[in-house]
Amino acid sequence: MANSRLYIYLLTISIVLSLCSSAIALEKSSKRNCAICHVMWIDDFRTDKETLIEWQPGNVLMKDTQGVVSSEEMCYSCHDGYVMDSRSVTWKYNGHRTFMKPSKNVTVPADLPLSNKDEIYCGTCHTAHGGGSNTDASISGGLSFLRKDNIDSQMCEMCHTKQAAFKRYHGHPVKTKSYDIPEILFDAGSKRSRSGDRVICQTCHEVHGAKGDKLTVMENKASKLCTICHEKQKSLIETKHDLRVSLPDEKNIREQKPSESGPCGACHLAHNASGKRMWAKPPSPGEPVSQQCLACHGQDSDLKGKQIGKFSHPLTVALSSEKSTSSRLPLFLEDGTRNPSGGVQCFSCHDVHRWDPDNPLNTGGKNVEGEGSNSFLRISNSASSTLCLACHQDKKQLMTSDHNLEVTAPDEKNLQELIARVSGPCGACHIPHNASGKRLWAKPLAAEGDFGTQLCTGCHNKNGAGKAKLTGENSHPVDVPIKETKIGHINEQVAGVLPLYSEDGDRMDDGRIVCVTCHEPHNWDPRKSGPLENYEPQNVEGDTTNSFLRKANFPSPELCKICHVNEARVEGTVHDLSKTAPKAENFLGQTVKTSGSCGACHLVHKAPNKLKLWARPYGPINEKANAMDVLCTSCHSKGNIAEKKIPAVATHPAQKLLTNITIFSKEGTNYMPLFDVDGREKNVGNISCPTCHNAHEWSPSLMEMAAGKGAKGNTEKGFRFLRNMSYNTFCMDCHGPDAIYRYMYFHEPEIRLKK
Template sequence: MNRSLVCIIFFLFSAILFYHTSSPADQPPREPNSAKECAICHYRWIDTFFIDGKGTDLVPYEETTQATASSEMCFSCHDGSVVDSRGKIYSDHRHPINKPPPKDMNIPAIFPLDDKGNMQCFTCHTAHGVSSEMGIERAVFIRTSNNNSSMCIMCHEGKEGGPAAGNHPLGTMKRQMPEKMLSRGSVAGSDKNQLICQTCHTVHGSPYDNFLVDNNRDSAQLCLDCHEEKGGLLNTGHDLRRTAANSKNSKGQTPEKSGMCGACHLVHGADKVALWARELPGKGEIKTQDLCISCHNKQGVAADKINKGYSHPVNISLKDKGMNPDLPVYDFKGKRIPLQSKEALFTCPTCHDPHQKGTARQAKMTPPRSSFLRVEDGQQEKLCRQCHVQQARIIGSDHDLRGTGPTTKNDKGQSPHESDVCGVCHLMHGAQTENLWARKITDKSVFPAQELCLTCHRNNGAASKKVIGDHSHPVDIDPAKMGISTKLPLYDKQGKRANNGVISCLTCHNPHQWNPGNPGDHGGNNPEGNARNSFLRLEVAPRPILCGNCHTTKAYVEKTDHDLDITAPKAQNILGQTTAESGVCGACHIVHNGKNKIRLWGRDYGTGKGVMDRMCNSCHGETGSGRSKVPKISTHPEKQLIVNQGRNIKGKENYFPLFDNATGASITVGDIACASCHNVHQWDPRKASPGTGNKPEGTAANSFLRLQAYNMICSDCHGFDALFRFKYYHDSKKRKSVPAP
């Protein structure tokens, strides 16, 4: 028995010794576990392989190191035998494996690569130790939390930061997350409408480039899912797939490769301004129009659409001009800001929306066209009136050539219906003058302001029935040199407003408003104009406000006996107009196309030797409107020549003018005329003001007499008798005939 016990102890000792002295290769590793939950994936850990060193009928034995995860291992379950992931993970585009990451990408240590430095499934995924931070439905065995795409950004540095970093913005959006994107696999962030990487990209199973959840190459559907208002760009001139198919963006991509939107915008790696994808023309201060000029330049893809000649001004403050349009304005960096901001500027995209679709008419053209204006159906007048509210009053007037000259054409060969009401006279781009004139100027005038009007108001012009004749109010004169001060606009040699300019057509006329007193009156049905409308800047009837702006002292005639609207309202001037039609001044003076050159006299001449007397006698005659005031005797003895040297200066109290009998021009030696003693525009020489309208009977102290009380010229010849001769000048009973010497 003792011998048997010794044998047992010996064998036990030998077994223990053998176990501790066996080679490491014969020792099973500590990690392998043949339990079912491990061996279901790590089948080489089954005893048959690790202990017995044998294979099976299905799997031959292979001498190998400890197995690591491989794409084949993952697929052995995701092939449909356990979970069918073939459609989502193994078809179409997916995150690359079996290749190294880009050299400039920094891979955190938490994401292992294989022994060749390649990315594998296990780089992002692990079947062990999944964090419980996220639910199993979102965790998908990734190595760290990917809440709001935080895991993506760990490797893809530089893809965040928004437009300031040249990337599409991330985070909460103002617009609603489109349901159609979510239905295609887009993932929103944890906050409402939060944009994250996975909103646009899906790592597994995308049929599109760059792992996008929707097609963005052809019609840029992914971009339009959110930015659907930009869809008007499709098939327009700004769709570079049609108009510049060989051009390339800043990444060297053609429009076909980058997609419709990618020709001008990049989601990542763009210029900071508008995520721009094309080379900007230098380092200009105004970024907004630099975007446009990057194509619209002599070497650009839109070289045939560059601005030639004069264009609408840009980089101006609409706020400073008192304008309040419902249009976008931008700062120097190209950012859209409120109109009331100090930095707000009018720029190219204020009027143009580069994504705007064409009008119904343009859509029928081959190829389709668009002017990209921010208006409905291309009606330019609706855009212009946003800023130029007062100028829009032209609509429906005689200057709206859609009604009065529908067959005429502007400098671009456009009819009024093609150019719209504003484009008839003004071109926003490519105009020949600084005031953007759209009609051909035939004559090179020293002062072009009135030449603008004469492009229509001439023989064979659109307004040939309203041609200005010879006997009209003078233009191209400097009122300051004539001692005249006015608040009406004056114009320089370039046709621009200038305080030291000259009188032109536009001084008295506002071509955009038919009736100065009623902006809502457009003169429908093309009526004949009168002194109350006719595109005048100020009314001439019933009050002479326009004329009085320059001819201040002449406006004192209002409501005196010489205001025929008071004393003879039915009397007509030489054109057959009553004072209601011609105005107070027009009763005696014709501003345009009169029959008499001298003083633009607007009535038939009466009797008398000199032209100044004949003007007075046209009313103060037997059949005239002033026939109740015809003096029995009204002339100074002839050939008694008077010298008024020193008394021929207007404005002085002793002013006593003499006139040439033939021309009415001022002279210093001549006969006395009616206007020598009478100022026909001022009833009382002591009161520089209009009359009262009461038609008082005159005396020797008023009656339109000039102020001569202190130094009458009569006393030069008649001495102390001068006062009586002056008082009874028109009294035939008191006067004695004196024979001529």
């Protein structure tokens, strides 16, 4: 029994001694390993002698607080390049700032601890205990001793929340589209995303060993980092849009000069920009896309550069149905989103990063004046105005017409002192910025005169590029409000087909008749669309089927009849010379085929006679005849085309003054006009040929165009272009009941006597 007790006692003592020995060994081992960092745990510090590292007593179990053990120097004691791992460059170049309180732009979550001084320190992101979290999804296990997984830079985004919310704070997009990220970035220190093809924080930034001062993987003061991915935009460097060249003292919203921000940073900021497209300038009211350009180039800009002027190409307008645009010319919605259903903006025509669309190596220069082949245009616009015609396709016929000044006036210059070969054919008359007036006019304008007319007379004058094509002293009236003309009552009908304009050149339904009311200066032949075939560059002589008319005026007078509805009833009658005298020539030597039915008797331009713009030589009259009679006798006289229709009695006795408004209204169908000796219509005057005859209308009872010599079975002698019915004339004032015969048979006295 005693032996048993002794055995148990000795066994107990052995176990206790064994446990104590293991505990002592474990403690020594633990202290030896942990003391590599936890130097205050070493017994040697518990002495009254001075130590190399100052003694800092404290609770060894204090968690997530910064002391000697987690100081930057402690980490550097190993990670100074001596330990062969990925952190050999931790303190080389630039690293994440530590031992400072987080700024107001940073939100540090609770599970990323700060020091006991509320400062960021190494232990905020790292912990030396445990395997650590992962930084690369392609590698299993823990790396970098991070407190959280940092796959796709998700740990960065925990604190830098504004940079992660790039849409809200106008920053560089991250983790959105798939990109072919250049390998040169990974060679410089960039980290790959989970998929390997998306931009993450660590694509551009490196936490330790960053060569750029904003923790960028390379220095970016010359925008080297930006242009590695944005290679196409690299062509901006050394152009006028490189503000280091053109505006070296201009500052962005961070008060950085271009030499500090780099050429890209002058206009764009990777984080916390002022607006869309990472805009680096103060925000401006208006459309976000165009305001980015107008911040420098607008009328209100303080910068001394290329401003667009008062008259500039309209913005934010959607393309009309007859216009389309090339895929190379983008359109934008109001919020700046690129969309084929959007409107025209500055960026639609301009690529702000490239001076020359055909040569990326041509950077222009600070003092180089731009023209149609460069000027940051997306498509070269010289020679064929390709850029303009991408949208204005309905104007393409201009290229093969005499209004292409590159062909007909190659030395003519616009306001910018550019000839058509340099500005492009469109630029000879229109410039998108700093124009002299509406319609983006590229020629000087006179201080006085109707705007719409000046657009044509700027060239068609004695000293202009169109001096060979003048309208003459006697020409169709222009600058006349349509309400003041005889056709004023149908102004809405006219405006629906032919444009009318205000004095300032704005289109309006009750506006003025101007040159471009009848002419479309971009289309030589209204019957065709697109460029003309077999065009020979020369001054082509036109006729009434082309000549830049809005409608062809032969074989039917489609253009004239829009306004002159009643006069158009001459078509198909014996007074339509296309039917009865097709070879007869007017004063300019034109047959009806060239002049049109109306042009056989009236000339719109270069009329030899002011009276009714008469296109034929005046006919013979006696001293008793009225001046208006010369129009009729120009045909109805010996040797002329109507010599077989010369009446026995041609004129009413002179000095028999009559009034035509006592009984009859001028607006009524029974009105008979009177004229003075100069052919002007008066209320009191002598009877002349057009008093009784309406040369354009075979019968007053037929309110439609006649066909052939008569109409609807009526004989030639039945009406003979008489203006009114025989029972409804002012002849009754003098002749009473006999008036019916005198009116119907005035030119045939033998018949009157029988009646």
